[in-house]
Amino acid sequence: MSKKLANWPLHLMILPSLVLVLLFNYGPMAGIVIAFQKFIPAKGITGSEWIGWGNFKYVMSLPDTYKVLQNTVYIALMKIVTGLVFPLTIALLLNEIARKFVKRSIQTLIYLPHFLSWTILGGVLVDILSPSVGIVNEIVKMLGFEPIYFLGNNNWFPYVLVATNAWKEVGFSTILYLAALTSVNPALYEAAVVDGANRLRQTWHVSLPGMRPIIILLATLSLASVLNAGFDQVFVLYNPQVYASGDIIDTFVYRMGLISAQFGPATAIGLFNSIVSFILIAVAYYMAYRFAKYRIF
């Protein structure tokens, strides 16, 4: 029996998930054809009129589209950068803590916000960031500055989104880096110490190079989400004062598709979003393979 055939039970095990993916992820994809239709639910996909690029042209003619696109890319890029830098830094710092108990406690504490939904956090953040009673502004006042209206100021709002997102997710991503750190050969540290390297030098010359593959991998993979600035978070936090800096593709699609039932144009933006993301994912996988030898199969 050849080696490949001997693994058939393993291949069989993948079948259920394959069926599910085909049924629920690939089947519904046929629905994207309504991006090219003047879609009327009562007439259905077969009965609706085909209008070619009409929906795309319509969306591009809307005054908000470019601003929304710009906001999306800007917010998402910042989230990607912070999503890489903060967890990495924290992982390196945690690694230096000798006491297991302290290290574990910190790890658990920063990991907790990940489990709260944005719906809950939204209500909490309105209070925490309030210029009159919020704890953040109490600190700002103590430092001698004027209180800042974080959720009502277009200059601040994108950074609030990025910062709160980083706060929520940092603990979760840190785990990956911590795992990568454990795979660094301890003998290398010992060698470095023998060569007279201090803690900083050890981090720079041993820890970081050891983690390089996972850093590159995560960086390239996150490229794919450059058009995904996070619907839930923006939806619960934005308001008319900060539409100019906070409205993103997802909230735009929500208002158009779900609130006013313009399925055609909403699908058109969604499709555009998917295609850009698809190209970026393809590029990211290629780069991940090039630089980090990462392959899915």
Add this chain to the structure above:
Amino acid sequence: MKKGKRRLIGFTLAAILLVLTACNNNGGKETQPSATSSETASQTGESKKPAQDGKYDPPITLTTVRTVESTVKFADGDSMENNVWTRAYEEEYGIKVKTLWAVDVSQWEQKLNLTIASGDIPDFFRVSATQFKQLAEAGMLADLTDAYNEHASDRVKSLLTEEGTGAIESATIDGKLMAIPFTNPSREGVPMVYIRADWLKALNLPEPKTMEDLLKISEAFATQDPDKNGKPDTYGLAIDKDFTLMNGFFNSFHAYPGILIKDGEGKLTSGLIQPEMKTALATLQKMFKGKQIDPEFGAKDITKVFETVANGKVGIMFYPYYGPLYPMQAGVDKDPTVDWKAFPIMSIDDKPAKSQTALGVLGYWVVKKEVKHPEAVVKMLNFWDKTFYENLSTEVHEKFNTSPDGGNQVWLLNNIAAYKAFKNSDASLQIIDALKTGDTSKLNPENKGVYERVQKFKEGDLTNWGWGRIFDDGGSMSVSNYYRDNDLYVNDEFTTSPLESMVQKGPVLTKLQMEAFTKIILGHSSPDEFDNFAKQWLELGGKEMLADANEWYLKKK
């Protein structure tokens, strides 16, 4: 090793089996509808003579789809298919109702759109105005004109026309009644002004008569420390970031955002862009500068604003009659000295203030074209009216309306309903009467329950404060009745499903409006910016919308 491998295979097979059966179930569910609809056709075909008033014999089956109501608990063995309502339909009229699917209300719109898109629609169901229009245009609906004229009871007919003929007209296409409107009280639910009565007393202020008075009260609430805690932490007026609470305020200035009104020449125009709106916004800006409005209102949605109400931080709120139950009762629970009183909205000048109302329709009950007995739906509606509105027996009330434990809203299991325009107004009149005379014999079981709660409140039970402040004399229902007696309404002249241009331009225009209004109130732009907004609103699609609306309006006449 060998054992392990066998185990693995066994597990894999089990997993596959599980998925396959799951698929099968799915498949089963999906084939069911078509099977039942053919069954329906054959059964309805058999009963050749439609019974004029009595039962269908043999019974007919109608399929439907519906929402699951979270406040309903099924009795033992009951289900969506088989419960007090469906059994009654069958006993009374020989109509079997089969529910093809039922989903949570949050998924309803989506799921129904999918069902409609599939082309395989149930025999009767509820749709939105837009869906109604689409279905009617696609020629998928039955003409209900005869069914309604011949079979609807007089009481049902008057129920559907309580707020005028608008509801029925909106369901009529080319002179044919294509749906039964799901009427809903729009006038009963217009906003009124709630004011902290205990603060008025604390500051020795008289009750307001005009909007000017109200604005002065708002100023006093913000500056004179009505809660006497020594801190300037109270606000005059409650506002949320989406302006959900603001229609009453705007109406006081004779401004009517969100509806179409008639202009001087009898044409339709938008209430949103009229000069009265500018005055109202300028006033709000002044109030904001005077710290009468929460400086952070722009980030607070309505639930956040309710928190400030419950925490006793705000003294004036525009809200419908149910305000005392929520959120105000929460404030009373925290602090027994809190007391809110309802007033009719006041006018900024000598003209009376009128509230804007939209067409009181929640949706439309439609019947599939192929159904042999569309009148069956009308009969079920008659039954609804009989048991829900006209019933005087406690037993029937507990069986079909609300079970005695109080929490179970059995009435939501109905398969077709229409709401009375002034149910609570009428109830409050009866209750006030009973409170005066002590004679409860005229009250139906539901109103008797409310009567007892109001009685408890009058005896000092503050947990029933909300019921007292709504139904007792001088409560919010009395304000509703005042509006009703004096006909203080401005109707939305646009009474059909949204036109294509409205759907298309809606999101952009709403965003424009929200941004412009918020900026003016916050003082980031001057009130004169409103003129600019009105111009932009017209340019970005408003003009097109109004042109289309006027075209419809001419045709309607």
